[in-house]
Amino acid sequence: xxxxxxxxxxxxxxxxxWPVAPGWQPxxxxxxxxxxxxxxxxxxxQRLEAGAAIFPPQPxxxxxxxxxxxxxxxxxxxxxYHGRGQAEGLAFSVQPGVRIPPSLRxxxxxxxxxxxxxxxxxxxxxxxxxxxxxxxxxxxxxxxTVEEGQAASHAGKxxxxxxxxxxxxxxxxxxxxxxxxxxxxxxxxxxxxxxxRGHLVLVANHPSPLSAxxxxxxxxxxxxxxxxxxxxxxxGY
Numbered sequence: 001x002x003x004x005x006x007x008x009x010x011x012x013x014x015x016x017x018w019p020v021a022p023g024w025q026p027x028x029x030x031x032x033x034x035x036x037x038x039x040x041x042x043x044x045x046q047r048l049e050a051g052a053a054i055f056p057p058q059p060x061x062x063x064x065x066x067x068x069x070x071x072x073x074x075x076x077x078x079x080x081y082h083g084r085g086q087a088e089g090l091a092f093s094v095q096p097g098v099r100i101p102p103s104l105r106x107x108x109x110x111x112x113x114x115x116x117x118x119x120x121x122x123x124x125x126x127x128x129x130x131x132x133x134x135x136x137x138x139x140x141x142x143x144x145t146v147e148e149g150q151a152a153s154h155a156g157k158x159x160x161x162x163x164x165x166x167x168x169x170x171x172x173x174x175x176x177x178x179x180x181x182x183x184x185x186x187x188x189x190x191x192x193x194x195x196x197r198g199h200l201v202l203v204a205n206h207p208s209p210l211s212a213x214x215x216x217x218x219x220x221x222x223x224x225x226x227x228x229x230x231x232x233x234x235x236g237y
Contacts, residue, residue, distance in 0.1 A: 008085045008095075010054040010145060013044035018060040021067035027169060028060065031162040040158030044145065053148035055080050059159075061089025062140050063166070065133035071170050072136035072237050073178040073228055076186040079143035082151050090129050090139035092207075097123035106207040106219060114225045136237070140166060142185065167192045171199065176235055178228040182206050182219060200231045 015032045031037040047054060058064070077091025081101065088095045092104050104127050108119040120126065133139055142163045147153040167189055170177055176198035181187045183206025193199055204222040205211040212219040
């Protein structure tokens, strides 16, 4: 088992220890009661018993900080950061004081270019996007756990069934929402978003340095943040 004194990694594969906002609870309970959800939990327990370090300590934190009725913007990531002490359960976000990863650095760069908003002070909050989550930005990875040093190690183990259901739940709601789909992985989820609900779907390359400035849809210069602000003002948020 991982070191029980460490707050940076998963301690137990028990959904009861992963709080979520009440509005998400029926969806989460239904998933973990399903065959796929039970298989995922069995996999997590097996990996923990084998001594794997799994991040983050709270896989459902995005659902804890952003209730369904509060969602105004959805930003989709792929899987959590796999370095120790980085992941805090929110897509693209790292714990305060952790060196800001390149993709997040580009997100802050575009935010400053687009809205004139300077990067947050370091070390606190640094690269932590908790305030975004508390203000209606659902920062959702499509896979919610990962093993140390092994990117995408928990992809295809069942999390996608839950996160697809979360995306559908938001997309089928009555309130128009902004979906920011950065990179091919996030854009593959576009099929889950109905076209007749008035949502604003913004598409660009991933903010990774490998693709952020490449055509045809460079992330740097995409203007997504100003478009999202205008949309939110239009709908009275």
